[in-house]
Amino acid sequence: MNRFAALLDRLAYEPRRNGKIRLIADYLKHTPDPERGWALAALTGALSFRNAKPGLIRQLISERTDPVLFALSYDYVGDLSETVALMWPAPHGRNDTEPPPLSAIVHAFTHMGRAEMPAVLAGLLDRLDETGRWALLKLITGGLRIGVSARLAKTAVAALGELTPDDIELVWPGLSPPYEALFAWAEGHGARPETDDPAPFRPVMLSHPVEDADFAALDPAAFRAEWKWDGIRVQAVRAPGADGRHVTRLYSRTGEDISGAFPDLAEALAFDGAVDGELLVLREGRVQSFNVLQQRLNRKAVTPKMLGEFPAHIRAYDLLAEKGEDLRELPFDARRARLEALVAAHPEAGRLDLSPLVPFASWEELAAARADPAAHGAQSEAEAVEGVMLKRADSFYLPGRPKGPWWKWKRDPHSVDAVLMYAQRGHGKRSSYYSDYTFGVWTEAGELVPVGKAYFGFTDAELIEIDRFVRRHTVNRFGPVREVVHTPTEGLVLEVAFEGLARSTRHRSGLAMRFPRIARLRWDKPPGEADRLETLERMIGDEGHAPRRASGVLGKGRSPAQGA
Amino acid sequence: MRPEELLHSTPQGLYSPAGDFFIDPTRPVARALVTHGHSDHARAGHGAVLATRRTLDIMAIRYGEDFAGTTQAAAYGARVEVNGVGVTFHPAGHILGSAQIALDWRGCTIVASGDYKPGADPTAEPFAPVPCHVFISEATFGLPVFRHPAPAREIARLTASLALFPERAHLVGAYALGKAQRVMALLRAAGHERPILIHGAMERLTEYYRAQGIDLGDIRPARDAPAAKRAGAVVICPPSAMTDVWSRRFPDPVTAFASGWMRIRARARQNGVELPLILSDHADWDDLQASILATGCQELWVTHGQEDALVHWARLAGLEARPLHMVGYGEEEAEGAPPEGTAPETAGPEASPPEAAP
Numbered sequence: 001m002n003r004f005a006a007l008l009d010r011l012a013y014e015p016r017r018n019g020k021i022r023l024i025a026d027y028l029k030h031t032p033d034p035e036r037g038w039a040l041a042a043l044t045g046a047l048s049f050r051n052a053k054p055g056l057i058r059q060l061i062s063e064r065t066d067p068v069l070f071a072l073s074y075d076y077v078g079d080l081s082e083t084v085a086l087m088w089p090a091p092h093g094r095n096d097t098e099p100p101p102l103s104a105i106v107h108a109f110t111h112m113g114r115a116e117m118p119a120v121l122a123g124l125l126d127r128l129d130e131t132g133r134w135a136l137l138k139l140i141t142g143g144l145r146i147g148v149s150a151r152l153a154k155t156a157v158a159a160l161g162e163l164t165p166d167d168i169e170l171v172w173p174g175l176s177p178p179y180e181a182l183f184a185w186a187e188g189h190g191a192r193p194e195t196d197d198p199a200p201f202r203p204v205m206l207s208h209p210v211e212d213a214d215f216a217a218l219d220p221a222a223f224r225a226e227w228k229w230d231g232i233r234v235q236a237v238r239a240p241g242a243d244g245r246h247v248t249r250l251y252s253r254t255g256e257d258i259s260g261a262f263p264d265l266a267e268a269l270a271f272d273g274a275v276d277g278e279l280l281v282l283r284e285g286r287v288q289s290f291n292v293l294q295q296r297l298n299r300k301a302v303t304p305k306m307l308g309e310f311p312a313h314i315r316a317y318d319l320l321a322e323k324g325e326d327l328r329e330l331p332f333d334a335r336r337a338r339l340e341a342l343v344a345a346h347p348e349a350g351r352l353d354l355s356p357l358v359p360f361a362s363w364e365e366l367a368a369a370r371a372d373p374a375a376h377g378a379q380s381e382a383e384a385v386e387g388v389m390l391k392r393a394d395s396f397y398l399p400g401r402p403k404g405p406w407w408k409w410k411r412d413p414h415s416v417d418a419v420l421m422y423a424q425r426g427h428g429k430r431s432s433y434y435s436d437y438t439f440g441v442w443t444e445a446g447e448l449v450p451v452g453k454a455y456f457g458f459t460d461a462e463l464i465e466i467d468r469f470v471r472r473h474t475v476n477r478f479g480p481v482r483e484v485v486h487t488p489t490e491g492l493v494l495e496v497a498f499e500g501l502a503r504s505t506r507h508r509s510g511l512a513m514r515f516p517r518i519a520r521l522r523w524d525k526p527p528g529e530a531d532r533l534e535t536l537e538r539m540i541g542d543e544g545h546a547p548r549r550a551s552g553v554l555g556k557g558r559s560p561a562q563g564a
Numbered sequence: 565m566r567p568e569e570l571l572h573s574t575p576q577g578l579y580s581p582a583g584d585f586f587i588d589p590t591r592p593v594a595r596a597l598v599t600h601g602h603s604d605h606a607r608a609g610h611g612a613v614l615a616t617r618r619t620l621d622i623m624a625i626r627y628g629e630d631f632a633g634t635t636q637a638a639a640y641g642a643r644v645e646v647n648g649v650g651v652t653f654h655p656a657g658h659i660l661g662s663a664q665i666a667l668d669w670r671g672c673t674i675v676a677s678g679d680y681k682p683g684a685d686p687t688a689e690p691f692a693p694v695p696c697h698v699f700i701s702e703a704t705f706g707l708p709v710f711r712h713p714a715p716a717r718e719i720a721r722l723t724a725s726l727a728l729f730p731e732r733a734h735l736v737g738a739y740a741l742g743k744a745q746r747v748m749a750l751l752r753a754a755g756h757e758r759p760i761l762i763h764g765a766m767e768r769l770t771e772y773y774r775a776q777g778i779d780l781g782d783i784r785p786a787r788d789a790p791a792a793k794r795a796g797a798v799v800i801c802p803p804s805a806m807t808d809v810w811s812r813r814f815p816d817p818v819t820a821f822a823s824g825w826m827r828i829r830a831r832a833r834q835n836g837v838e839l840p841l842i843l844s845d846h847a848d849w850d851d852l853q854a855s856i857l858a859t860g861c862q863e864l865w866v867t868h869g870q871e872d873a874l875v876h877w878a879r880l881a882g883l884e885a886r887p888l889h890m891v892g893y894g895e896e897e898a899e900g901a902p903p904e905g906t907a908p909e910t911a912g913p914e915a916s917p918p919e920a921a922p
Contacts, residue, residue, distance in 0.1 A: 012829065
C-alpha cells in the first residue's frame with residue numbers, strides 16, 4: 001500500500017501528461033504482480049467499494065478527536081479524506097508492522113460486510129502513514145481525483161514494452177484485475193491475452209469536432225457522411241457462448257452493460273455480431289426527440305407501460321464483428337457493405353435499421369444538408385438530427401479518438417459539453433436548491449478549467465435531479481458553494497448552449513461565455529468525454545464568420561437551422 | 565503582581581513596561597530585544613538592539629552594518645539586566661542564532677519563545693524548554709493536521725525524483741535564511757554530493773552559515789553554472805523566484821517547495837508545486853504541546869498562527885490560555901501560502917529578491 005500511496009501522491013501533483021505516464025510506468029515496472037494489477041484497476045476506475053461512505057469516516061474520526069479541533073481542521077483543509085488522513089491520531093505504542101499490500105486491502109473491502117468495516121478501516125488507518133491514509137480513503141470512497149484517465153494508465157502499460165495504447169484498448173474489455181496476462185504481454189514474455197467472453201465490449205471509435213479551417217485539407221470524395229442522431233451511442237453484441245446458447249448484450253459507449261434497462265431491444269436481436277449504433281425511441285416508425293428518449297432513461301424500473309410508450313430501437317452505423325470475425329481492420333466501406341447486408345437480413349421486428357448515408361459531392365452540398373436535414377433525406381426525423389458525421393471511406397475502426405478519420409459537424413457550433421464543477425445555492429424560492437452551476441472543460445494537461453456559470457435552461461424536474469446529484473457527490477464545501485465530483489469517470493456532464501465567446505483575463509480559462517444556459521443533462525456521458533478547451537479556443541477564432549443566433553428553445557438550446 | 569506588568573502586547577509588538585523595551589517590534593523603537601533574524605521579527609532602525617551574536621550578524625548582512633543605533637550581543641544562558649528586568653537568551657532551534665527570551669522580575673518568569681522548533685536541525689542551536697510562569701508561543705502550525713514528517717523522509721522524496729528525472733533541474737523553493745541552508749545540510753546528510761546551485765539572494769547568508777562552521781558541501785551560484793551543469797541539479801531559490809523570469813533559465817524543471825504548508829494539498833497546488841517537501845522550522849502540533857507542557861507554565865499566550873485551536877487545547881489541558889492576536893508575524897512560512905502573483909501583505913523586503921546578491 002505504501003508504494004501505491006506514494007504513486008498517487010506524486011501523480012496528484014504532476015501536471016505533465018508525460019510525467020504522469022513515466023511515474024505510472026516506473027511504478028508498474030518495479031512492482032510485482034498482483035499488486036501492480038490492483039493499482040492499475042484503481043487508476044482505470046475498475047474498482048468500487050459500495051460500503052465505504054463519508055459518514056463512516058466522519059464517525060471514526062469523531063470517536064478519536066476533539067470535535068472543536070476537528071471542525072477547525074476540516075475548515076482549514078477543506079477536504080474530509082485529507083483532514084482525517086492528516087489528523088488521525090497514531091496509536092499508542094508505535095505499530096511498526098508493514099501495512100497490508102494493496103491487493104489484500106482491495107480483497108478485504110470487496111468482501112467484508114458493512115458491520116465489519118469500521119473496525120477494519122480504523123485498523124488500517126492505524127497502520128498507515130498520512131499519505132497511506134489519504135490514498136486509502138480516496139481509494140475506498142471512489143474519488144482519487146489525481147488527473148489520471150483510464151487511457152493514460154493504459155498508455156503507461158503500453159510504455160512497459162513495444163505495444164501501443166490502442167493495442168491495450170483492444171484487449172482491455174475482456175480483462176479483469178489483476179491483469180497478469182496483460183503485463184506479461186506488455187513486457188514481451190507472454191501471448192496476447194484472449195477474452196473468453198462470447199459477447200465482449202469493443203472500445204468505441206470517437207470523432208473530433210470539425211472546424212471551418214479543417215475543410216480545406218479534406219477531400220470530399222474520400223469521405224462518407226451520415227446523420228448525427230441525437231440519441232445514445234450503444235454497442236449491441238450477440239454471439240453464441242461455449243454452450244451454444246446466444247449471449248446478447250447492450251453496452252454504453254464506456255462499456256457499461258445496459259442490457260437490463262432495454263429488455264425489449266435485447267430480446268428482439270437475432271443477429272450474430274457487434275453493431276455500433278444509436279439508441280433511439282421510435283414511435284410509428286419515426287425517431288422521437290432526445291427529450292422523449294430521456295423520459296425513458298430517467299426511469300429506474302422497467303415497466304410494461306414504459307416499454308409500450310417508449311420502444312427502444314437501434315439505428316446502426318457500423319459493424320465491428322460478425323459470426324466470430326473481427327471486422328475492425330476492414331475499411332469503412334467494406335464494413336458498411338457487411339452492415340447493410342446484416343440489417344437487411346435481420347430487421348429484428350422493426351427494432352434495428354440502418355442509418356442512411358447522406359449523399360454529397362462537395363462540402364457546400366453537405367453544408368446545405370446539415371443546415372436543412374428535412375429537405376435532404378431526414379424528412380420527418382430531422383428534429384432528431386444534431387448534425388452530420390464525416391467518416392473516411394478507408395478508415396479502420398480504431399479505439400479512442402484518433403484525429404483525422406472521423407469528424408462530427410454539429411448543427412449548433414455554440415454548444416459544448418462541459419462538466420459540472422461547483423454548485424451554489426440559489427436565491428428566493430430556489431434558496432434551498434443548488435441552482436447556480438459552474439462548469440468546466442478539459443485542458444490539454446487533463447485538468448478541468450471553469451469556463452462559465454449558468455443558472456437556467458433546465459426544467460424544475462431537472463433542477464431537483466441536479467440538486468440531488470450535488471448533495472450526494474459533494475467533495476468540498478465553501479460556504480454556500482459545493483464542489484462536486486468531477487473526474488474523467490465520475491461527474492455530471494452538462495450540455496451548455498451559449499451566445500458567444502470572448503477572451504477574458506478574469507477567468508482562468510481565458511474565456512468568457514455570453515448567455516450560457518444548461519441545454520441538457522448528459523447523464524449518459526462520462527465527464528472524460530466532455531469538450532476540451534481547445535475546441536472553445538477555436539470557436540473564438542470562428543466568431544467572425546460563424547452565426548450567433550439566439551436559440552428560441554431554451555430547454556433544447558438549439559437553433560432551428562444554421563448555415564455554414 | 566500581574567504578568568502584564570512585566571510584558572504585554574501592543575500594536576508594535578510585545579512591550580515590557582517594567583524594562584521599557586520591546587521584543588521583536590514591527591516598527592522602529594528605542595530599545596528592542598530580537599529573537600532571530602527573519603525580517604518579520606528583526607527590523608532595521610531601532611535605537612538599541614540586544615540579540616545573539618549570530619542574529620546581529622545576520623541583521624547586518626541583510627540591512628547593512630548601521631541597522632541600529634547600538635547593538636549588544638547576548639550569550640545563550642547568560643543573564644543580563646535591562647532596567648532592572650532580568651533577561652536571558654536560550655536557544656530556540658528555529659534558525660542559526662535564534663533564541664527564546666526569558667524575562668524575570670519580582671519572582672515572575674515569562675518566556676517569549678519567538679519562532680521555535682524542538683526537532684533536530686544541524687543548522688540551528690538545539691531548542692531546550694525553559695521553566696517559566698507564562699510561556700508565549702506562536703501557533704503557525706497549531707492544528708492537529710500539522711505533524712511534520714521526518715526531514716530525512718522528505719529529502720528522500722527529492723532524491724528519488726532526481727533519480728526518476730535525471731535530465732530535469734529540481735528547483736527547490738526555500739526561504740533564503742534558514743530553510744535554504746537546512747535543505748542543503750539535509751541533502752548532504754542524505755549522501756547527495758553533487759554541487760548545489762543557489763539563487764543570488766541567498767549567497768551571502770549561505771556564506772555566513774559556512775563561515776560559522778556549518779558544512780554545506782559544494783555550493784555554487786546558479787548564475788555561473790553552465791547549462792550542462794543545470795540538468796539534474798538541485799537549485800535552491802526563494803519561493804518567489806520560482807515563478808519569476810529568473811526560473812526560465814532552467815528548461816522544464818521539477819518544482820519543489822520546502823515548507824510546513826506543503827502538508828496541505830490545496831496549498832501546494834495553488835502554488836503550482838509538483839514536489840511538495842514538508843520541511844518546517846516551526847514546531848508542529850505535537851511539538852507545540854510537548855514544548856508548552858515541558859516549560860511547566862501556568863499560563864499560555866499565543867502570538868500568531870492558528871491561535872484558536874492551540875488555546876482550545878491548552879484550556880482542555882488545564883492551562884490558562886489566551887490569544888494575543890498579534891499581526892505582522894509569520895512571514896517566512898506565509899511565503900508558501902498565497903497563490904502566485906499576489907504578494908503577501910506581511911511580505912518584507914525579501915519577498916521578491918533580485919537576482920543580484922543583496
